[in-house]
Amino acid sequence: xxxxxxxxxxxxxxxxxxxxxxxxxxxxxxxxxxxxxxxxxxxxxxxxxxxxxxxxxxxxxxxxxxxxxxxxxxxxxxxxxxxxxxxxxxxxxxxxxxxxxxxxxxxxxxxxxxxxxxxxxxxxxxxxxxxxxxxxxxxxxxxxxxxxxxxxxxxxxxxxxxxxxxxxxxxxxxxxxxxxxxxxxxxxxxxxxxxxxxxxxxxxxxxxxxxxxxxxxxxxxxxxxxxxxxxxxxxxxxxxxxxxxxxxxx
Amino acid sequence: xxxxxxxxxxxxxxxxxxxxxxxxxxxxxxxxxxxxxxxxxxxxxxxxxxxxxxxxxxxxxxxxxxxxxxxxxxxxxxxxxxxxxxxxxxxxxxxxxxxxxxxxxxxxxxxxxxxxxxxxxxxxxxxxxxxxxxxxxxxxxxxxxxxxxxxxxxxxxxxxxxxxxxxxxxxxxxxxxxxxxxxxxxxxxxxxxxxxxxxxxxxxxxxxxxxxxxxxxxxxxxxx
Numbered sequence: 361x362x363x364x365x366x367x368x369x370x371x372x373x374x375x376x377x378x379x380x381x382x383x384x385x386x387x388x389x390x391x392x393x394x395x396x397x398x399x400x401x402x403x404x405x406x407x408x409x410x411x412x413x414x415x416x417x418x419x420x421x422x423x424x425x426x427x428x429x430x431x432x433x434x435x436x437x438x439x440x441x442x443x444x445x446x447x448x449x450x451x452x453x454x455x456x457x458x459x460x461x462x463x464x465x466x467x468x469x470x471x472x473x474x475x476x477x478x479x480x481x482x483x484x485x486x487x488x489x490x491x492x493x494x495x496x497x498x499x500x501x502x503x504x505x506x507x508x509x510x511x512x513x514x515x516x517x518x519x520x521x522x523x524x525x526x527x528x529x530x531x532x533x534x535x536x537x538x539x540x541x542x543x544x545x546x547x548x549x550x551x552x553x554x555x556x557x558x559x560x561x562x563x564x565x566x567x568x569x570x571x572x573x574x575x576x577x578x579x580x581x582x583x584x585x586x587x588x589x590x591x592x593x594x595x596x597x598x599x600x601x602x603x604x605x606x607x608x609x610x
Numbered sequence: 611x612x613x614x615x616x617x618x619x620x621x622x623x624x625x626x627x628x629x630x631x632x633x634x635x636x637x638x639x640x641x642x643x644x645x646x647x648x649x650x651x652x653x654x655x656x657x658x659x660x661x662x663x664x665x666x667x668x669x670x671x672x673x674x675x676x677x678x679x680x681x682x683x684x685x686x687x688x689x690x691x692x693x694x695x696x697x698x699x700x701x702x703x704x705x706x707x708x709x710x711x712x713x714x715x716x717x718x719x720x721x722x723x724x725x726x727x728x729x730x731x732x733x734x735x736x737x738x739x740x741x742x743x744x745x746x747x748x749x750x751x752x753x754x755x756x757x758x759x760x761x762x763x764x765x766x767x768x769x770x771x772x773x774x775x776x777x778x779x780x781x782x783x784x785x786x787x788x789x790x791x792x793x794x795x796x797x798x799x800x801x802x803x804x805x806x807x808x809x810x811x812x813x814x815x816x817x818x819x820x821x822x823x824x825x826x827x828x829x830x831x832x833x834x
Contacts, residue, residue: 364692433766433812434805435773438784442805445797449613527678534777541681554688562681569676 364553372547372556384543385564391457391539392526395464396472400518402465403472408502410473411480424473431470437531439463444535460532460539464525475517479510512583519576523569530565540564613798620799623790630786631807637782638772641704642765645711652712653719667716674713680774682706687778703775711768718760722753758827762819766812773808783807 409417410424431439440463447454447462454462483506491501533541544561548554655667674682683706690697697705726749734744776785787804791797823829 429813430809433770433809435770435784435808437773437776438787438801438805438808441797442801445801449798527676530678530680531774533680541678541684544681544684548688553692554685555692558681558685558688562677562685565677565681566673570672573676 362555365556365559368552368556372552372560377547381540381543381560381564384538384540385568387457387537388526388529388539389568391460391464391529391532391537392522394461396468396518396522396525399465399468400472402469403476406469406473407476407480408498411477412498428470428473431466432474434467436463436467436528437534439467440532440535456532456535456537459535460529460537463532464529468521468525471521472518475521476510476514479514480506482513483509515583516576516580519579520573523572523576526569526572527565540568615799616796617799619794620790620796620803623794623800624803626790627783627786627804627807630781630783631811633780633782634769634772634811637700637704637775637780638707638765638769641707641772642711642768644704644708645715646761648708648712649715649719652716653723656716656720657723671713671716674710675717679706679710679771680777682710683774683778699775699778699780703772703778703780707768707772707775710771711764714764715761718757718764719753721760722757725756726752754827755829758823758829762816762823765819766816769812769815770808783811 406424406428410421410428412421434442440460443463443466444456444459447459487505487509488501491505496504529539530541533539533545536542540561544557547557547560652667652670655663656671659667683703686697686706687699687702690702730748730752731744734748739747772782773784775782776788779785781789783804787800791800794800
């Protein structure tokens with residue numbers, strides 16, 4: 361039971377080992393941040409084209425909807441294997457780290473696109489119509505009117521998805537990417553007691569995820585305050601700032 | 611390099627894979643139902659318990675929502691034998707899924723409990739409702755309506771999350787895909803078909819849950 365763990369604690373918590381854990385932690389965080397960061401950009405582009413109300417855009421819309429609906433429903437583990445064997449099968453020799461990042465990118469794009477779309481849809485139709493009346497183009501409507509108002513509804517859930525992906529990356533240890541979970545497996549396989557190896561792994565994941573969750577709550581609270589206090593003002597400001605010629609009353 | 615697809619080999623194993631989908635379904639269903647009970651108890655303790663119970667419940671919620679279910683599964687799978695408890699992989703994963711689901715669902719129920727306003731309870735009091743009537747006509751409709759959409763979302767996420775059971779040797783959908791893959795080496799085809807089955811599975815679960823929500827709980831939701 362605990363005797364083995366207590367016995368091994370001395371030889372387990374040495375500086376080189378701690379360095380190994382630290383590097384594994386940084387890899388985990390980098391993977392999730394890269395995947396979700398680029399995922400956010402791609403998701404924004406996806407929604408930008410998916411919500412374009414033009415007849416000519418219908419085929420694009422169908423393809424993008426299909427992408428979102430399919431990739432939200434594939435388990436992370438299965439997609440990891442699919443990306444790994446898919447890229448290897450066609451002769452691309454990506455590193456395991458980039459395979460993991462690519463998988464996170466594919467899934468997070470679909471998830472975050474759904475969040476952004478929900479944010480856009482929650483904006484009152486009057487805002488879209490007002491922008492159309494002012495003869496704003498697509499770009500100006502989205503970036504000048506719709507996006508600034510929907511950030512408070514997009515950022516908090518997107519951030520909590522990021523935290524979810526920090527935890528989800530543990531599955532990439534299965535293809536051999538060197539991150540926190542594989543560090544735990546490695547120490548277990550060289551004979552360290554599982555209580556010690558996986559216990560350390562658990563507490564490090566907790567140490568990564570809990571501060572991020574708290575940060576997410578803080579961001580949510582702050583954005584909500586801004587949203588509630590100046591619901592009309594904020595869009596007014598964004599309009600006036602970006603195009604000085606269009607002064608919108610109220 | 612060229613890769614020659616051989617879909618025939620992969621499709622000949624389709625019945626075996628579909629059997630795995632059944633295992634996935636009952637694994638997640640039982641895990642989720644136990645998780646619902648755990649979540650209900652934890653959220654009620656967190657809302658109405660004494661100081662010790664309250665901190666215990668919130669400690670449980672914070673711990674399980676902030677650690678990956680894969681790592682807790684490893685901890686249970688390799689840690690419990692150290693205490694002399696030997697479980698089969700299926701039982702171990704079931705316990706792990708239930709504990710994880712319980713923590714996330716407790717968070718959802720907390721929001722539901724918060725959505726019942728004090729004024730409505732007072733109004734029920736004024737109308738002379740008994741405790742049972744209050745629960746039946748005021749509290750339950752409120753909580754179920756507020757909690758149903760996030761719960762059905764979580765169920766879909768748990769179907770996807772249960773793929774990690776394959777790592778411990780449970781023969782569910784992904785586990786069976788591993789088996790066929792190591793037999794035939796048609797990796798891309800096998801995993802594409804597996805992914806397709808997951809897509810269909812979660813899609814039908816989604817449609818079913820939306821319809822149940824619409825007719826039982828009066829929750830308005832679109833399927834797409």
